Amino acid sequence: MPVPPNTLSPRPGAGLSRRGALRSGAAATLAAARLLAPSLFVGCSLGIPPRAPKVRIGLLHSQTGPLAIGSTSLRDVELDAVERFNAAGGILGYSIDPRAPDPRSRTDLFPKRAATLLDEGAVALFGCWSSASRKAVLPLVEDRDSLLFYPVQYEGNESSRNVIYGGQVPNQQVLPALDWLRSGPGGERKKFFLLGSDYVYPRTTNFVVRKWLAGTDVEVVGEEYVPLDTEDFTFVVARIRESGADCVLNTVNGAGNIALHAAFAEAGIDPAKVPLVSTSVSEDDLRSMPAADVAGHLVLSSYFQTVDTPANVAWMADFRREFGEDRVFGDSMEAAWCLINLWKAAVEQAGSFATEAVRQVFAAGIGLDGPAGRMTIDPATQHATKHFRLGRVRSDRLCDVVVSSDGPLAPDPYPQVAFPGWKCDWTKGGLQRGPEVSIDG
């Protein structure tokens, strides 16, 4: 029987079964996809917007407790500055991530909060208010070799490679004020009463003051220290009256100033005859006090809101646009703004966030035109050059500048009259120690 030819040799195309066709189709699709994918999906993305890498900084300001009255505004100034940095593209392509925990005005909490910030990768810390808080944080930043930018006026007698000091020291604030108060325009005052909160800043400042006044015709007729949370100053005012003082150098810090000024007003003491000359009261603090209590008293500061510079006008306008037209400015706020902007400039100049690289830029000298005028960081001491200004409080709780220095004064954290033999120059070997000085004795 003849074999049908189609059972031996398949018809052309008859061997392509459905499964075979599927296989071929799939293989062809995969091959085509492989070939075309690079050009088809070029530029394709899920549409997730790119995020700039972040660098964290720590803002160490009390937002509750007695020190919150002044330090909360410093946080606002720094946040405002950081927001502007980020809006302009960040620093070195990094977005700055500010963290602001609350040390609650407790000295023991400052180093704890600082440690947490550094553990979380903060490249620099901005803040501290009282000297006690700064000194509590100091060992930590030195141990971790980080940088602390301290924006508040302080007593001097300190220098650290890990701190950039943006506030005034006595030779830029208290000492020129003493000379002016003794002079004719200052009222030729001869009897000074030294009043302060009971911690390191007032005690050291008053130590320097006593040394400065020794040998002059001025007599220190009393010296009193009160706890930081004191709310009743009646007994202090009574002692001032008894002493016959014609001037009170006030180094009370925080909310206690409200009660102090109230007690002064209640006692009917005329500020023209016995003014409170305050070192730790700014226009930002004054708004918390009734105008009748504060008008006529004197304030020592590097910056006043009434300082008429283009930089100040622009700064206040920018800040108020964000935080409200009724916001008031103070000396430490200005210093905080200058310090964070100087840090930005230093990081950009160094091309790095690393502590040593940034410190090298400060060691070479760096400055900016701040709201209060030119501010530079002295490479020798890492302290800021500052203007001296003495203001009289007006009835609207702003200050008229009564006397000011011709230009920024160089910082001297160790006035030789108080700390003989002590000197700091980080460009030439660092701290030169003199004989130990006992502040209390």
Add this chain to the structure above:
Amino acid sequence: MPFDLSWFYDIPTARAALLMVGAFVAFYWAGAVIVRPILRMFVRRAPGLNDLIGYILSCFCVFYGLLLGLIAVTAYQNVESAEQNVTREAAALSALYEDVSRYPDPHGQDLRWLIRDYTRYVIKYAWPLQQQGIIPEEGTIRAEALFDRLLDFEPKTPGDQILHAEALRQINHFLECRRLRLHSVRAGLPRAMWIVMFVGAFFNILLCWMFDTRFLTQLVLGGILAAYLGLMMYLIVDMNQPFRGEVSVSSEAFEMLFQRMLED
């Protein structure tokens, strides 16, 4: 959620929906090519099983559809409740701002600043964190500062006492709404629900693979079902976290309040 889908919320809405639908359809089609031939071996050997699968699938779809519907409603209610909490928080803050505006200075001014500061923080810092599923922490500090400062005030006149009592009532209401908002940042469907939902979707697809139909019909009809499942899943995933994704609770209530505070 049982697995991290945080990146999903960063994708623009249309693309995210397309991605989810595409993933479901691709999964279905891949199964139709790879798994279906194996499953069909069982189906072919049992005549009439196609009808049985159809019957089971329709029953299953009723229950699964109900489940999906209820979950979608729950997710939507979560979003709505979060939105209401945000509106109430902003309203309480606004009322508080009005109350403290009548306080004597410096208390009144301090409190106004603190309320503005809190509102600004919520808009500029808390919201972006919430959109990443992170509970913002520093708002608590600001709320505490506000509460502390309010408690510092000692009313001296009967009028001040009434005003202070009302301000305290408002701040308590505000704190309650704030707590609810923070709670809803990470609120979402429980893990068990996600497992049931995804396993249910898988069974749905599995039953479709078992149908003995032409290959092209299988791809088209099954693909449509898979696409709809994907779309439903997208809806639930998107609404699961009220503050995440493009379609989420916005900070508009706070922004309007802050703008009004700045203009005052």
